Amino acid sequence: MDSCSRLSFCSPFNSPPFSSNCSGKNKCRRASFVPVSAISYQKFVQFALDETKLHTHLCPTPLQEKYNSMISMDKKAKLQMLSFQAPKIRLLRSLNIESEAMQVLDFAVFPKPEFDVPIFCANIFSAASSSIVVLDLNPLHDVISQRDYKEKYYESLLHLGTKYAELLPWGGKLTSESLKFFSPIVIWTKFPSTRSKYDILFSAFVDYYKAWLELMNNAREETNPSRLMVNREAQHRYLSWRVEKDPGHGLLKRLIGEALAKDLLRNFLFNGVDELGSKRFLEYFPEYCCEDGTINKKRSMVGKSYEHRPWDKRGEFVGDLIKT
Helix, strand or coil: CCCCCCCCCCCCCCCCCECCCCECCECCCECCECCHHHCCCHHHHHHHHHHHHCCCCCEECCHHHHCCEEECCCCCEEEEEEEEECCCEEEEEEEEEEECCCEEEEEEEEECCCCCCCEEEEEEEECCCEEEEEEEEECCCCCCCCHHHHHHHCHHHHHHHHHHHHHCCCCCCEEHHHHCCCCCCCEEEEEECEHHHHHHHHHHHHHHHHHHHHHHHHCCCCCCHHHHHHHHHHHHHHHHHHHHHCCCHHHHHHHHCHHHHHHHHHHHHCCCCCCCCCCCHHHHCHHHECCCCCECCCCCCCCCEECCCCECCCCCECHHHCCC
16 A cells, blocks of 8 residues: 545436336336435545545645635535545546536546556536536547557456446537547446436446556556656646636636636646646647637537447447447
8 A cells, every 4th residue: 555645518308218117006107306406426526535545645735725615606506626646646636516406526536647547537417307427537548549558457447338338328429539538438428317327327436436546556657758758748638638628617617707717627627737748739739720829619620429439348449430
């Protein structure tokens, strides 16, 4: 044991299907919705903290002093933030947003550049009748072109992807630009906010987080300067994309205003974008450059999206074979 050192927000779903549980005196009734005010993703964060402490020693980061809690401009939502670090973890941070109308979790764990372990990512948005989820071990390097990286970190986890792909089906169109930051086991899903789905989601979070911790436990520190630079740039590229294109920006802007939203994105949620590298967004993603040199605000420049899961059960990318 070591010693211390997108939300993507879409329109609500149509009415959910009737429950198939019918017996004797009980008539069929609609799936049991969970009132959004009764949902709390604090349970997810607490599990992650408790589980992490079984493997290493967490210390609060200096960010905790400034980023701990906020109240929305309309006084109807509370934002709560936590941030920690550990010998192999550059930043473990969470943002919970709670109100009568919605519950949001943005949870991520970033490894130190000495380790090429994937980034743990959980983005969950729940409203009155629907939830939208991205849960993944975001690859630090391209899993489509770099098969050795995919085999190193995902080969042993494909069974998790298969299990939850059935329980939490693919959520519909996803842009090809976003896809480059996801792994073959990504959970991208939408579902009615029912108790059963909430329980399945928690189970998935537990399984994925335990799997991530095991990868981190087994990770060996990189000492080769060139490989360290590659890892550092890969994480910086990821952070640059999220700061500029994270779909949660719109919600944060509505809740706390543009200035605070940008500060929260850059200096808390994706902290490190100003420290891990000096390249600008357009140096990584030149296709987003407008004629006047500014960044195009569109989410997708390629225009291609994937309506169905673009990986098969063996973790092979089959997106180019699927009609989109």
